Amino acid sequence: MVGHNWAGVLQPSDATKPAQPGGCVQCHPGLGAKPNPVEKLSxxxxxxxxCLxxxxxxxxxxxxxQGDKFEIRPAEGxxxxxAARxxxxxxxxxxxxxxxxAGGGPNAKHGVAPTSPAVDVHLAKGIGCVDCHPTKNHRTAGGADIKANEAPEVAVACSGCHAPDVHRGADAATLTRHAARLACQTCHIPxxxxxxxxxxxxxxxxxKPVLNEKTGLYxxxxxxxxxxxxxxxWWNRKMTVPPEPLGDRADPAAKIYPWKRATYTVVGDARTGKPVFIKAGLYAVKGDPLAAARKGAEDTKQEFSGAVKGVEESMLFSLNHQVAPKAQALACDACHRAGGALDFEALGYPPERVKALTAPRR
Structure with missing residues (x-):
């Protein structure tokens, strides 16, 4: 677990490298003050x-x-x-x-990246972020799998633009029937x-801290x-905590969705085996997981033995960006064959149904 600084200036150990801004405040659209919890907003x-x-x-x-405090300022130049005008x-x-x-760089998590139109059909059509993520009273609708969703009542979904009968051609009826239990992303983000x-x-x-030779930070x-x-x-657009998609084959609200799994080795307490909050700024400057864990545990008042070990965790990220051109969408035999893209047994289908679903297509 990473206990980020709210605001800070990170001076690399190599004094020849320039100091760099750090902390969550770089992206949170505030003027520097740390906001109150959602239930206590003033x-x-x-x-x-x-606003800028x-x-x-x-x-x-x-x-x-400034003195012993950090402030947000416009960048030099x-x-x-x-800008206001x-x-x-x-x-x-x-x-x-x-x-x-998010997550350390382009495409690190969900697939947000300035990729080419050949990779993303929406980008090719000139569709922008706010076309799919509408706002109401400055609250932006997001994906249902993220923890902080300002407008949970707004479903950001393909059906916001595409009608149920969007498919054309000889297989249109079959594809439309599949769409009742398969999310669009399952076929269109291969x-x-x-x-x-x-x-x-x-x-x-x-x-395992790695030094960035350009920035001087770890x-x-x-x-x-x-x-x-x-x-x-399967996912019914609700999540557990820690985040895992809820839903199964028997859930009428659930569909099969694609996910990216990422595995993390986090800094853990060698005695309890539990993850320890680390001080991100200290980690970045010193590249010392133990020192970062000590400071993080101190700041969060977390019990800590003073020794660390790696603890493995994993996380699933929903896939909604980088929708492929239709010629690259999964074809029928990508799933309906032995060893295909969909593991029907893991998805809860009984053996006889798995056999039928993976039989060679005529």
Whole structure:
């Protein structure tokens, strides 16, 4: 588990490297003050918003230290007045200021990356982030698998644009029937990170710090991959905690969706085997998991033995971006054969039904 700094300036151990802004505040659209919990939001929280972060082209900001406090300031060279005069509906570039960094970089988690139109049909059609993620009173609708969803009453789904009878041709009726239990993404996102320029994280190890020679800061060891095949699970658009999709074959609200599984080796307590919150800024500067765990446990008042070991966890990420051209969608025999894309047994089908579903198609 990573206990992030809210705001900070990270000075690499190599003094020849410049100090860099750090902390969650870089992306949270506030003016620097840490917001209250959702159930305790005040008028001050409502006013603690940097509108330019989402609405001004070319706007950038940084973290500076004033005395013993950290403040948000416009980045060097940014004309705030010009930025304010240029405000507009958010563009993809504005959304990507923050979302490209989720999980450490482009495509690290769900498939958000500035990929090519050949990889994403929506990008090819000029469809932007806010076309699928609408807002109401400045609350943005997100995916149902994320913890912080500002507008849970709004379902971000393919059906928001595509009618149930979208399929054409001789197989249209069959495909429409399948859509009752198969999410569109299952057939139309056959793999994630199909663009080799933007591989995705499939394994991350926080016990093995890696020095970034360019920045002088440390990060976890990452295993990246391209063309990653999804894992398929039933999902009724509700999640457990820790996050796992809810639903099964008997659930009428569930459909089969594609997911990306990532495995993490986190810093854990050697005595209890439980994950320890680490101080992300200290980890980045020192590359010392033990020191980061000590400080993280101290800050969060977590019991800690003083010794660490790796603890393995995994997480599933829903796949909704990078929808492939229809010629690349899964064909019938991609699933309906022995060893096909769908593991029907794992999805809860009885043996006789599995045999029928995997029999050679005529």
């Amino acid at each position: 008028q001050a929280d409502e006013e603690n918003v940097d 972060l989402c609405h001004a082209p070319g706007y950038r900001r940084t973290v500076v230290k 940014v004309d705030v007045l010009a 240029a405000v507009r509906r958010p563009t993809d570039d504005m959304c990507q200021r923050c979302h490209l960094g 793999a994630i990170a199909r663009d080799p320029k933007f591989p995705t994280v499939v394994r991350r190890d926080w016990t 990060g976890p060891a990452n295993q990246l991959a391209s063309g990653v095949r999804p894992e398929y699970r």
